[in-house]
Amino acid sequence: MDKRRIIGNHGEKMAVDYLKKHGYWILETGYSCKLGEVDIIVRNSEFLIFCEVKLRKSHAYGYPFESVNKRKQDKIKRIASYYFSFVSNRKRSCRFDVISIEANGDGYIVNHMENAFT
Secondary structure, X not given: OOHHHHHHHHHHHHHHHHHHHXXXXXXXXXXXXXXXXXXXXXXXXXXXXXXXXXXXXXXXXXXXXXXXXXXXXXXXXXXXXXXXXXXOOOOOEEEEEEEEEEEEOOEEEEEEEEEEEX
């Protein structure tokens, strides 16, 4: 496994722990279909939520959430439509969140951007 994948897995685990701690139910991690991959799919009492996780150890390439550009957002939306078509029963509204994780000294800061894009 390459270094980027190891770092990505670490970020996704931190995001899952954060989401569980804040009352979300984890439905899928690393959901993959013919259209691509979404890091985490969760739900709460109101929404089915598609989460993109970005971890950065420095700001050399910008803040983590900045890498979820229009192209990536469109891809996640297409995957969400596919998920609703084949997996979910569409009883909930959906939302798109970004979990932004930044290195801070010896630890990490987790920022959860709810409804980051529509």
